[in-house]
Amino acid sequence: MIPESEIKKLSIKTNSRIVLLVIDGLGGLPYTDGKTELEAARIPNLDNLVRRGISGATIPVSYGITPGSGPAHLSLFGYDPLRYEIGRGVLEALGIGLELSDKDLAARGNFATMDKEGVIIDRRAGRISDEENKRICKLLQKKIVKIEDTEVLIKPGKEHRFVILFRGESLEEINDTDPQEVGKRARKAEVERPGQEKSARIVNEFVRLSNEVLKNEPRANTVLLRGICKCPPIPSMSELFKLKPAAIATYPMYRGLARLVGMEVLDSGLTIEDEFRTLKKNFSEYDFFYLHIKKTDSYGEDGNRENKIKIIEEVDSFIPRVLDLAPDVLVITGDHSTPALLKGHSWHPNPFLLYSKFTRVDGLKRFSERECVKGGLGIFSATEAMPLMLANALKLKKWGA
Amino acid sequence: MIPESEIKKLSIKTNSRIVLLVIDGLGGLPYTDGKTELEAARIPNLDNLVRRGISGATIPVSYGITPGSGPAHLSLFGYDPLRYEIGRGVLEALGIGLELSDKDLAARGNFATMDKEGVIIDRRAGRISDEENKRICKLLQKKIVKIEDTEVLIKPGKEHRFVILFRGESLEEINDTDPQEVGKRARKAEVERPGQEKSARIVNEFVRLSNEVLKNEPRANTVLLRGICKCPPIPSMSELFKLKPAAIATYPMYRGLARLVGMEVLDSGLTIEDEFRTLKKNFSEYDFFYLHIKKTDSYGEDGNRENKIKIIEEVDSFIPRVLDLAPDVLVITGDHSTPALLKGHSWHPNPFLLYSKFTRVDGLKRFSERECVKGGLGIFSATEAMPLMLANALKLKKWGA
Numbered sequence: 001m002i003p004e005s006e007i008k009k010l011s012i013k014t015n016s017r018i019v020l021l022v023i024d025g026l027g028g029l030p031y032t033d034g035k036t037e038l039e040a041a042r043i044p045n046l047d048n049l050v051r052r053g054i055s056g057a058t059i060p061v062s063y064g065i066t067p068g069s070g071p072a073h074l075s076l077f078g079y080d081p082l083r084y085e086i087g088r089g090v091l092e093a094l095g096i097g098l099e100l101s102d103k104d105l106a107a108r109g110n111f112a113t114m115d116k117e118g119v120i121i122d123r124r125a126g127r128i129s130d131e132e133n134k135r136i137c138k139l140l141q142k143k144i145v146k147i148e149d150t151e152v153l154i155k156p157g158k159e160h161r162f163v164i165l166f167r168g169e170s171l172e173e174i175n176d177t178d179p180q181e182v183g184k185r186a187r188k189a190e191v192e193r194p195g196q197e198k199s200a201r202i203v204n205e206f207v208r209l210s211n212e213v214l215k216n217e218p219r220a221n222t223v224l225l226r227g228i229c230k231c232p233p234i235p236s237m238s239e240l241f242k243l244k245p246a247a248i249a250t251y252p253m254y255r256g257l258a259r260l261v262g263m264e265v266l267d268s269g270l271t272i273e274d275e276f277r278t279l280k281k282n283f284s285e286y287d288f289f290y291l292h293i294k295k296t297d298s299y300g301e302d303g304n305r306e307n308k309i310k311i312i313e314e315v316d317s318f319i320p321r322v323l324d325l326a327p328d329v330l331v332i333t334g335d336h337s338t339p340a341l342l343k344g345h346s347w348h349p350n351p352f353l354l355y356s357k358f359t360r361v362d363g364l365k366r367f368s369e370r371e372c373v374k375g376g377l378g379i380f381s382a383t384e385a386m387p388l389m390l391a392n393a394l395k396l397k398k399w400g401a
Numbered sequence: 402m403i404p405e406s407e408i409k410k411l412s413i414k415t416n417s418r419i420v421l422l423v424i425d426g427l428g429g430l431p432y433t434d435g436k437t438e439l440e441a442a443r444i445p446n447l448d449n450l451v452r453r454g455i456s457g458a459t460i461p462v463s464y465g466i467t468p469g470s471g472p473a474h475l476s477l478f479g480y481d482p483l484r485y486e487i488g489r490g491v492l493e494a495l496g497i498g499l500e501l502s503d504k505d506l507a508a509r510g511n512f513a514t515m516d517k518e519g520v521i522i523d524r525r526a527g528r529i530s531d532e533e534n535k536r537i538c539k540l541l542q543k544k545i546v547k548i549e550d551t552e553v554l555i556k557p558g559k560e561h562r563f564v565i566l567f568r569g570e571s572l573e574e575i576n577d578t579d580p581q582e583v584g585k586r587a588r589k590a591e592v593e594r595p596g597q598e599k600s601a602r603i604v605n606e607f608v609r610l611s612n613e614v615l616k617n618e619p620r621a622n623t624v625l626l627r628g629i630c631k632c633p634p635i636p637s638m639s640e641l642f643k644l645k646p647a648a649i650a651t652y653p654m655y656r657g658l659a660r661l662v663g664m665e666v667l668d669s670g671l672t673i674e675d676e677f678r679t680l681k682k683n684f685s686e687y688d689f690f691y692l693h694i695k696k697t698d699s700y701g702e703d704g705n706r707e708n709k710i711k712i713i714e715e716v717d718s719f720i721p722r723v724l725d726l727a728p729d730v731l732v733i734t735g736d737h738s739t740p741a742l743l744k745g746h747s748w749h750p751n752p753f754l755l756y757s758k759f760t761r762v763d764g765l766k767r768f769s770e771r772e773c774v775k776g777g778l779g780i781f782s783a784t785e786a787m788p789l790m791l792a793n794a795l796k797l798k799k800w801g802a
Contacts, residue, residue: 029759036761061800062403063781064788065411068801081801082404091802341759345799347792348761369761370777379779 001080001383004240006399007390011242016328016393018243019279019289020385022076023315024069024254025297025338027350027369028308037296037305037340038351039368041312045319046332046353046367053330053355054362056377057369058385060336066347069297072335073257077290078241078386084234086260087173088227093163094256096155100231105171105199107228109154109162110178111136111220118185123178124160125220136220137162143213147202164225166202171230174199177207178224186224203228236262237288241390246285248278249292258290272311276318283325300338308340329392330355331385332367349379356392402481402784405641407800408791412643417729417794419644420680420690421786423477424716425470425655426698426739428749428770429709438697438706438741439752440769442713446720447733447754447768454731454756455763457778458770459786461737467748470698473736474658478691479642479787485635487661488574489628494564495657497556501632506572506600508629510555510563511579512537512621519586524579525561526621537621538563544614548603565626567603572631575600578608579625587625604629637663638689642791647686649679650693659691673712677719684726701739709741730794731756732786733768750780757793 028036060072061081070091071081089106100106111133113122128136137156144152150168157163174189174196189203190196203225210223237245239262247258247265255265264286268278272293279291293315299308322330334350351372362376373379377388390396429437461473462482471492472482490507501507512534514523529537538557545553551569558564575590575597590604591597604626611624638646640663648659648666656666665687669679673694680692694716700709723731735751752773763777774780778789791797 030762034762057779062788063785064790064792064797065403066792066797066799068799071801082407086801088802339759346759347789347797370763373761373763373777373779374775379781 001381002387004235007387007396008240010396010399011240011390012395012397013242014393014395015287016395017283017287017289018329018389018393019291019322019327019331020076020389021291021293021322021330021332022073023293023296023312023332023334025300025336025345026312026334027337027339027346027348028300029339029341029346029348031305031341036369037300037308038312039370041309041316043313043316043367045316047365049319049332049355050353050364050367050371052361053353054359054377055354055364055367055372055375056352057349057373057375057379058333058352058382059349059379060382064347066345067336068345069253069335070257072382073254075382076333076335076385077237077261078383079234079261080383084232086232087229089163089229090231091253092157092227093165094260095253096157096163097252097256098153098155098163098165099259100165101167102231102233103167103169103171105166105228105230107164107225109164110224110226111160111162112222112224113219114186114222120179120182120184120186120222120224122219123182123224127159128220130156130158132220133157133159133162136214136217140210140213144206144209147205147209148198150202152206160220164206166206168202170195170198171202172196172199173229174203176226176228177203178226186222189228199228231260234261238262241386242395243288244286245288245290246282247290247292248275249290249294250275251292251294254292254294263290272314272318276321280321280325297338300340301343303340303343305340328356329389331389333385349373350382352377352385354388354392358392402782403788405636408788408797409641411797411800412641412791413796413798414643415794415796416688417796418684418688418690419730419790419794420692420723420728420732421477421790422692422694422723422731422733423474424694424697424713424733424735426701426737426746427713427735428738428740428747428751429701430740430742430747430749432706432742437770438701438709439713440771442710442717444714444717444768446717448766450720450733450756451754451765451768451772453762454754455760455778456755456765456768456773456776457753458750458774458776458780459734459753459783460750460780461783465748467746468737469746470654470736471658473783474655476783477734477736477786478638478662479784480635480662481784485633487633488630490564490630491632492654493558493628494566495661496654497558497564498653498657499556499564499566500660501566502568503632503634504568504570504572506567506629506631508565508626510565511625511627512561512563513623513625514620515587515623521580521583521585521587521623521625523620524583524625528560529621531557531559533621534558534560534563537615537618541611541614545607545610548606548610549599551603553607561621565607567607569603571596571599572603573597573600574630575604577627577629578604579627587623590629600629632661635662639663642787643796644689645687646689646691647683648691648693649676650691651676652693652695655693655695664691673715673719677722681722681726698739701741702744704741704744706741729757730790732790734786750774751783753778753786755789755793759793
């Protein structure tokens with residue numbers, strides 16, 4: 001991967017347009033019929049496109065490493081996922097649709113039960129209902145708005161989970177207060193290195209105030225915080241690549257990730273067709289589009305091979321509409337594999353198809369994991385996708401004389 | 402390669418079992434009949450397995466680099482060989498079966514002949530016999546047991562070669578005393594950076610004492626030391642990968658390398674059949690097995706193509722026994738190539754075959770260097786073998802959210 005400082009010097013603004021279609025969890029594993037989900041799908045349009053483009057297989061983070069959605073997407077967006085590690089609190093906040101700034105310290109919270117001595121006896125407060133969660137978050141937010149100069153934002157999640165943002169100056173990552181097992185007291189936020197003093201004060205004060213507000217709750221009478229972290233400062237795609245990028249994604253986390261790297265997140269309906277419509281509608285306004293399909297991953301996670309295949313086939317049916325827009329570069333790939341066989345993300349490489357006027361068409365006949373591995377691009381790190389897209393869009397100058 | 406700090410966080414203890422079968426120097430080069438040793442061998446079991454697994458070709462250290470056995474093995478064990486450089490003295494000590502601790506400064510020694518002015522006139526003391534070597538080592542060891550607080554251990558090798566261990570506190574790597582050519586005096590051990598003072602004193606005193614003890618020897622009247630170094634501190638496989646690893650290897654150096662990374666070295670008879678028997682006998686006790694076949698390399702070094710082929714065929718005949726044990730992951734590969742044509746190690750990639758329930762079977766028909774290059778794993782660094790084995794054994798958690 002070329003250093004950011006170099007690609008920044010090379011990238012130029014042009015009129016060409018790039019479409020990056022990410023079919024989440026696209027890759028699979030052979031089933032009893034010997035076929036992966038993608039191999040079992042009828043995808044005439046993708047198969048047709050593979051004959052006109054060049055293909056390969058990407059390693060999302062490193063060999064054998066199963067990535068979460070955060071690092072897998074960062075790689076595709078051209079960022080080294082080992083350099084820009086996105087903590088749990090931030091991802092959770094993005095996942096419920098919060099917009100983060102560089103002043104935000106984000107954390108995942110659990111409502112929990114403690115006894116009179118302050119010992120945690122249930123880390124999930126009996127898995128209270130979403131409704132009760134909302135009520136308690138509202139109560140807390142009403143009583144705790146600010147600590148010192150730091151704003152406090154509390155947002156309910158599912159069951160006993162919530163997200164909290166501390167918005168203020170000089171906040172730093174700090175340890176969990178969650179002891180991770182019952183029979184122990186909550187940990188204090190502790191200063192382990194200079195600069196953490198204020199965060200420790202704010203977090204500990206938040207816990208103290210929460211305990212006071214919640215003291216009469218039968219179950220959710222305390223809070224445990226985990227993954228207390230900030231967004232790493234990430235240079236934007238416009239800064240690095242001179243792009244004016246837009247994102248079309250229906251799930252909050254992907255919208256949040258796109259915002260993190262400076263994409264504009266477009267309004268879109270929730271169906272796959274809606275997403276492609278949104279692409280068409282906005283096509284003249286941006287020069288880079290990230291279009292995210294979520295359900296392949298969701299069905300993969302459920303082990304629902306049949307429905308994963310159907311979604312792949314549905315996406316296939318919209319490929320002609322994308323080609324009608326005549327993008328200069330079209331890439332179709334996954335962020336990571338989610339084989340129905342494993343019911344979860346996996347480490348396997350992603351099929352990657354690049355279509356532009358300037359490729360050495362490799363003559364593959366089928367868009368599939370095992371064909372792509374034999375493609376003209378070979379096996380490569382997903383972080384190379386962005387330089388390849390930019391190059392094929394003639395958006396990179398010559399490096400060196 | 403993912404950083405150690407990360408894989409350490411991701412690895413988990415499970416019941417799955419991994420077998421890494423290393424056929425030393427497996428890779429070859431085409432002979433007059435156009436076939437490599439592996440291509441010429443009849444290996445029905447490996448060919449059968451290649452159809453059910455996924456293959457690739459590994460680069461042991463870097464393109465064009467011919468590795469020694471130390472770095473080639475470290476790569477396969479999941480360690481960056483450029484980070485953990487194992488010096489000559491240490492390898493030599495491991496090679497004669499010495500167990501090293503972090504207090505040991507190891508060196509290779511030559512018995513040599515010097516004239517009355519101390520000028521070296523024969524760097525090998527006329528290649529004295531093994532017997533004479535043993536006698537002289539015994540004599541030296543009797544007279545030199547300790548220098549300051551440092552124990553001195555002297556072990557004979559072949560002809561004029563011996564190994565010496567200085568066992569004590571605060572010892573550091575230091576320069577050779579061997580001038581590398583006749584007509585010169587031996588070099589002194591010199592302090593080139595702070596911390597080497599004690600080592601310099603000890604080494605120089607050892608040479609002085611040796612000269613005194615040996616002064617009446619007709620040929621071996623002095624010692625020359627090379628590769629004076631310590632074992633780098635290597636985190637163990639259990640620390641990094643949460644494995645309980647065992648090694649089955651008949652040659653001391655490989656047993657020593659395995660011990661270096663924290664494997665338990667199993668007792669085994671010396672034949673190949675013995676080694677596979679040892680695997681079976683201990684299969685329930687460990688979750689990672691390194692089984693080393695030496696003779697492919699030895700015959701390669703001798704240029705004995707025919708016998709190298711025979712050994713490959715013999716190993717092939719034991720593959721069904723390994724499969725009967727139902728390992729979750731089985732990898733069959735070489736540490737480096739040793740083409741009979743070159744009579745030595747070479748830089749060529751190693752055929753690599755991975756068998757598990759979770760691969761995209763790539764449909765290769767033949768286990769050979771040239772087929773594996775076309776396999777679904779592509780060409781990759783041998784350091785990725787360990788993450789791949791762990792992933793396929795479901796021993797790695799997801800990285801990032």
